[in-house]
Amino acid sequence: MKRKLLxxxxxxxxxxxxxxxxxxxxxxxxxHTFTPVxxxxxxxxxxxxxxxxxxxxxxDLVHQLELLDGSKLIGLQGEVSFIDVKFAYQQRVRxxxxxxxVFDLSARLGTELQSMxxxxxxxxxxxELGWHFKLLDRDKVALSTVAEIQNLEGSFINILxxxxxxxxxHPYPSLSQKIPVLVxxxxxxxxxxxxxxxxxKASSDFAYGESYIRGxxxxxxxxxAGIDLNFYRKYSLPLGFAFxxxxxxxxxxxxxxxxxxxxxxxxxxxxxxxxFNLGIEVSYMKIPLFNQDKPPTAFSIALTSRFxx
Numbered sequence: 001m002k003r004k005l006l007x008x009x010x011x012x013x014x015x016x017x018x019x020x021x022x023x024x025x026x027x028x029x030x031x032h033t034f035t036p037v038x039x040x041x042x043x044x045x046x047x048x049x050x051x052x053x054x055x056x057x058x059x060d061l062v063h064q065l066e067l068l069d070g071s072k073l074i075g076l077q078g079e080v081s082f083i084d085v086k087f088a089y090q091q092r093v094r095x096x097x098x099x100x101x102v103f104d105l106s107a108r109l110g111t112e113l114q115s116m117x118x119x120x121x122x123x124x125x126x127x128e129l130g131w132h133f134k135l136l137d138r139d140k141v142a143l144s145t146v147a148e149i150q151n152l153e154g155s156f157i158n159i160l161x162x163x164x165x166x167x168x169x170h171p172y173p174s175l176s177q178k179i180p181v182l183v184x185x186x187x188x189x190x191x192x193x194x195x196x197x198x199x200x201k202a203s204s205d206f207a208y209g210e211s212y213i214r215g216x217x218x219x220x221x222x223x224x225a226g227i228d229l230n231f232y233r234k235y236s237l238p239l240g241f242a243f244x245x246x247x248x249x250x251x252x253x254x255x256x257x258x259x260x261x262x263x264x265x266x267x268x269x270x271x272x273x274x275x276f277n278l279g280i281e282v283s284y285m286k287i288p289l290f291n292q293d294k295p296p297t298a299f300s301i302a303l304t305s306r307f308x309x
Contacts, residue, residue: 025275025308030140030193033230033240034201035269036306038086038281039253040224040244041203043144043189045098045132047309049089056082056283056300061115061292078115080289082300083107090132102128104252108289118291120157126252127151130185142191146205150183152251154212181251183209187222199228207250213257222248230271238272240279259288261295267304275308 027034027044034042038052058080083106090100104126110116130148137143157176165173187205194200202225210217226244231237246263248254254261262285269279281302286295 026277027191028193029142029191029199031196031233032193032199032228033233033271034191034193034199034228035230035240035242035267035271035277035279036304037226037242037244037265037267038283038302038304039222039246039248039263039265040201040226040242041146041187041189042201043134043142043191045090045092045094045096045134045144047090047092047098048306049309050087050304050306052084052086052281052302052304054082054084054281054300054302056084056285056298057111058289058296058298061289061296078110078112078118080115080119080296080298081109081111082298083109084300084302096134098132100128100130100132102126102130104128106252108255117159119289120159122157122255122290123155124252124255125153140193142189144189145186146189147186148184150181150185150207150209150252152181152183154179154181154255156212156255179212181210181212183207183220183251185209185250196233197229197231199230201226201228201244205248205250209251211251211257212255216257220249220251220254222246222250222253224248226265232271238270240267240269240271242267242269254288256288256290259295261288262286269304277304277306277308279304 025046027042036042061079062077086104088102090098092098107123109121110119128148128150130146132146135143135145155178162173162175185205185207189203192200205222207220224244224246228242230240244265247260249260264284265281267279267281269277281304283300285298287298288295
């Protein structure tokens with residue numbers, strides 16, 4: 001499936017090379033130039049290449065460990081680290097249409113013995129192929145919609161479960177499990193250039209497809225809103241600040257069933273260049289984890305860059 005998606009993406013990107021226009025490269029609505037933030041997508045069909053590298057960790061994570069005899073140890077401490085690497089490319093095909101591809105590699109790893117036993121080492125690879133349609137482009141308001149196919153593969157390592165299977169003479173004990181997931185998604189992106197200094201943005205996504213529990217399909221969603229500040233045009237200071245709040249149950253963020261993650265992000269970025277954006281994102285997160293009754297608190301930091309063509 002992933003190979004077929006790559007072939008389709010290559011076809012559309014080749015078509016788009018000849019259709020690229022010479023319009024403004026950076027995302028601008030009215031007099032405001034926006035700063036992109038992860039999980040808070042913008043309604044622009046500009047051509048760009050995007051990279052993100054981030055790390056994070058939970059804080060004061062307490063585990064409940066079920067032993068082989070069925071008894072439980074409560075109050076064990078051990079953190080979980082997050083690693084995320086993402087690449088994306090969007091190609092404008094027409095003024096009202098762009099096609100994009102996304103590759104994402106993320107991992108969640110227990111950093112100590114107790115967190116390794118309860119959380120294991122979980123990785124996710126995601127490939128997305130999408131189409132971006134411009135719906136509205138007025139003086140200070142922009143609106144667009146997307147349709148995409150997501151091909152994900154989760155790899156989950158369960159050390160304690162493997163030991164239990166061996167002791168209980170399970171015929172096929174397994175240390176790791178790879179689960180492919182196919183999802184179809186659509187969404188809306190909105191931006192309001194309130195002034196050259198201040199902008200507002202919002203986005204929503206709705207998806208339907210497979211889950212990490214075999215045989216169970218369902219709907220997931222994401223909603224985000226934020227404020228964008230750009231000091232360059234008004235004060236000649238080449239800095240921008242973006243703040244966003246997100247709630248999501250999408251499979252690329254939430255691995256557990258029927259759960260939501262809450263994220264607050266702040267980004268500082270260099271905004272002087274007309275075709276380049278470099279920034280640092282800091283995130284406060286409440287992300288569901290395995291064997292946890294409540295989503296623990298986690299923090300992350302990421303370096304992001306975006307080149308416009």
